[in-house]
Amino acid sequence: MIFSIARFTSVLLGFSLLVACQVPSNSEIAATRPIAPISDRPTTNPILSEVEFEQLPTAIAGRVKAKLQREIGDASLQIGRYSRETWTDGCLGLGGPAESCLAALTEGWQVEVIDTTTNKSYFYRTTLNGDSIRRSTLSHNLPPSLRDRIFQTAASSGFANSDELYVITAEPRLWNGCYGIPPEDGVCTEVGILGWRVEIGDDRQSWVYHTDNLGSEIRLNETGEDKETPRSF
Template identity: 55%
Template sequence: MLHHVAPPLLSALLLLSCAPLSDGNSTPVDHPPTSSSPMATPLPQVPSDPLPDAVSTAVKADLADHLGVSVEQLSIGRHSRETWPDGCLGLGGPSEICLAALVEGWQVEVIDMRSQQSYFYRTDLSGQQVRRSELEHNLPLSLRDRIFQVAAAQGSQPSASLEVIDAQPQTWNGCYGLAAANEACPEIAIFGWRAIISDGNQYWIYHTDNLGNEIRLNETASGGTARPSFLAQPDPNALGDETGFQSTIRQGSGTIETFMLEADGRVRYLRQQDGEVIDRAVASVSQEQLKAFWQSLAQANFHHFRGIRYQTTPANPDATLVTLTSRAGSVAYSEASLGGLPPALQDIVQHWTAMTRQLE
């Protein structure tokens, strides 16, 4: 399924630039060495079993036929051994009769190298039975169960009371996207996932490797009552060359307000309606304010929020949406969810609001 910058700004950008993804120069691995980090939760190790050639051939042949491309254009990404709940591999349709028996098999990611689009498959052990998944997310069932086990051990509800809200495949560096300010991360590309789970009241976000041998709680982005989900394509490059941080406020009426913190220490404001600028303003920020704001971002580990959206439940499609963007990435939230955001994000919002209030 689918820059010339002022010294205070330069130091802050360097502090916040530890992105969660690898630089792409390393070959991703499923089973990296277990970290000694206190964030890591020890579990019995899951062996990294090689994917049989017959399974690889079967899933690539199916996708090549589906897309109308050559098999050579496709490659195998992450894979894991799974136990499927029935003869339909857990993908049966509403009118389909599925054998009520557990089926041992594989989950396999197939990547279209031209479009960089990923497709997930479920198979039996031999590759004789192949099904392409159309699920909203494809967190492996074995990994889901291990995350629930860790969450329950860390004080959340029993695993039977937990559910997966969203999941997203990731390629991590050695810090799993959870580096502290100024922390040097091993430049290794690790196949993995991040998953949002909930007990119905609170939400927790976990970063993992592909097999669940490393499962880390993103404490910064967890614990709120606002419902998080993952943005499809978080884009830290959306900023202008001289902009270090900005907020974009999209109202249901179509009005867009943008506050931009520039390298020269000024905050610029634009108000647009239907693509036309109807108001603008500029204000200067003192060096003390600027330093305090960048320190608040670093202390709050702003990059831990990269690519997350927080909303009320149920979500209101017409709600005012605020997006905060730095060079480390973007986080979004509906204005109505502000009181339910994780405390660290609420602190960032308060600091930013205090600095931009003079432009209101």
């Protein structure tokens, strides 16, 4: 009887050890693993249509610079950022309150001219053939085509619907190879990339993006800190 009890106790102890040493199931592992914060999870960059680059015609560049020369006098001028745009009306989106504008989409260009002596930028809007050239007096001159691509990027990332977004600030920038966003290793190529620093938002929050001029490169700046490459001509 004593032997039977001892044997039963030994079997029971062995079974207990076997249960304790079982490998946990996948569901048990998942339940005990800490979940990474949303901000730490990898995100997939939205797929945007490829930007089609078009060279600014020499004739358009010459006409825009000549117009600025007439407005500010003799100066050393250089073409900076430019892009093909579709304007909302015949006044190129720059019509005054008492001005009658053709209500039709108008193909054209946005052109930046830089006074290399003062480093001051002037933005112009033109028709496609340059027969109409108007200097912009807007608070910012972010190209509409680039604005739309930034909105699309934010919407694709799940931040907000594109029709709820608006531009808060838009500043022309000359970026280094990291687009002004400090990398973890601190190494950036010191090149000059014409682009923009753009803050967009909805009624709840805002986001800062660094881009090139056309929107082929759009990077979210999660910290708001940036480094601009000094401009030199």
